[in-house]
Amino acid sequence: MSEVHEQGGTAASRPTMRDALVEAAFELFSERGFEQTTVDDIVSLAGVGRRSFFRYFPSKEAVVFPDHDGCLADMTALLEQADPTGDPVAQVCDAARLVLRMYAGNPAFSVGRYQLTKKVPNLRTHELSVVWRYERTLASHLRTRYAARADGALRADVIAAAVVAAHNFALRAWLRSGGEGDVGAAVDEALQLVIDTWGDGAAEGRAESQDEEVVVMVARRGTPMWRVVQGVEAALEP
Amino acid sequence: MSEVHEQGGTAASRPTMRDALVEAAFELFSERGFEQTTVDDIVSLAGVGRRSFFRYFPSKEAVVFPDHDGCLADMTALLEQADPTGDPVAQVCDAARLVLRMYAGNPAFSVGRYQLTKKVPNLRTHELSVVWRYERTLASHLRTRYAARADGALRADVIAAAVVAAHNFALRAWLRSGGEGDVGAAVDEALQLVIDTWGDGAAEGRAESQDEEVVVMVARRGTPMWRVVQGVEAALEP
Structure with a gap:
């Protein structure tokens, strides 16, 4: 920066x-x-x-949030440079971490602003518009990456909202606590829920994990035993 | 209402x-x-x-959004009366549909307001605070229902944000189009992504479905065949 x-x-x-x-x-x-x-x-x-x-x-x-314009510019630049073959969900999580870093870089200022914002409805509303700009920036990156999917734009909006919610969940807890503890680890943990749910490693990818290969066998109750064993054998013996 | x-x-x-x-x-x-x-x-x-x-x-x-206070009250009441054993994700989706119904109940007014709001930054910001109140109401219901989970509060916030994003994705497309087409079906389709991802029917719940009972057997590659068959037998024969 x-x-x-x-x-x-x-x-x-x-x-x-x-x-x-x-x-x-x-x-x-x-x-x-x-x-x-x-x-x-x-x-x-x-x-x-x-x-x-x-x-x-x-x-x-606006003077209460002087640092967000720069952070938004950094976020836009980071996403523009992102590897077009990388996991887009991991990329927007990394972009969200820029916001976290800005807050964590100056705990006293961030906590003071949080306490001020809580008391003044106009500032809370202004903050929502700041958050909204980040969310649209993340969504726009995901929309580009999901352009080939029929539900790409919807998926992009939903995931961007989930990333912002997870990030802010951990950030707000830290601000409420007065800036105690490792907010970086807390944000990582919160974002992991989104990555596990929507990232490239979720769903289809899971069975392909390299360290611990697993086979999942699904059968309706009542399936004859020979069909089940046939399925298990076929899967276990390469 | x-x-x-x-x-x-x-x-x-x-x-x-x-x-x-x-x-x-x-x-x-x-x-x-x-x-x-x-x-x-x-x-x-x-x-x-x-x-x-x-x-x-x-x-x-506030006079531009005269109907949201009533809708928020209806949403709160609906969630208070929700079946405590029902799928909480389906319940917050139903609650979000109250907002849709309000917009769809008066297309001309809704489209006119959308066009006005687009042009006036103060109205866009005010609308964000209206949306935020809905999101917090949905999150609060989910937090209660997920109270026993270690990640309950985080999960609640993420799902509430996802529901709002999916709902607004379909609603905004309809408003942009001037109120054309079946917005109810479009919102249902968008919310289905959230239900498929986070609802009781997703993940763990799937094996408990009543119409089609299935058994899921998971084994690490390399598990001896006798252990696999033992597991399958135990599951299939009640």
Whole structure:
């Protein structure tokens, strides 16, 4: 990730005007609350003009999520470079991990923002639109990869939603806990449910596993024993 | 569904003040656009006071989605009454179909609203928060039903997201088409992907199906034949 995509408002080596605005905004939000802070207050503390604010952020809500535009750009780039023969579900899970890494890279900022967002309905709504953009980006990658399937677009949307839900399940638990524990491992575990369900290794692939080859024999109750044994023999003896 | 939960602003037998507000709002939105219409314009056309508006709707955005509060209440009630031994995935799919029925019950209104929502970013964001409330209601039902599973809460969130994505995939295609075709069948087909993947009939449950009892025998390649036959015999002969 390039420098410009890193957490705004924190210890970047050369703070930009954008960083200064984020820093001023969060200082005021924690002092007097989000609702009681105006854009004028923010630009005045940051020592810049009102126009500069709106050059970087479309709204007061947007300044609370300064890092997501960069992360979305990184996600789009990662998926554009993805191996066209790789497992698309594993690829969108990797893309989702970029979001996790951004949060985990600055626990104090992330936990503080989570607590602020919980209290302000407008911020919760804004966050939903941020999450939605990620979900559409993942779905778009899957739609391309599943273009040959009759149910490709549906499958893409469902899997993208599942990835986002699993990722956010683990991320939110970590944020609620105040940033305790290994959130990377927790997100991996949550995403594994989606990979096991929808990834290339699921379903058809399972019987082809190399370490532990298994044979599955399915018979209706009442099938004559000779038919069953015939089936088992055929499967077990190569 | 009780009368109060039906589409506001349309041909209800006894229009309420709420209906009158919705009707006035949509008349103005289509005449001069959403952004150019104020709450004052709406109450003036409806012939009621400004206070009455805010008794029914928290914001101008909310009046665009007048029917979702009732639908959410119906969904909650349906899930509360659901058979505690039934397939929880089928139950949340049935609950999602309540939303579909609301849209399909008034195609002209639904398509008009879709076209309006597409054009106004604030409405798109508001719609995301409406969808999110449905998703949390479905997830909450699944969390209760999966309480005994170690991964119950994660699984609940992932399946709820999948149901919403599948439902909205079919609903949006119908809205985009201007309300053409059988949206009920399209939603059923989309939800079937989720039911096939996560429902009681998927995975473990399959062997317990009553009409067609089957026995599944799993053996590692290399298992001695006598052990395999022993297993098959034990399963087939009750």
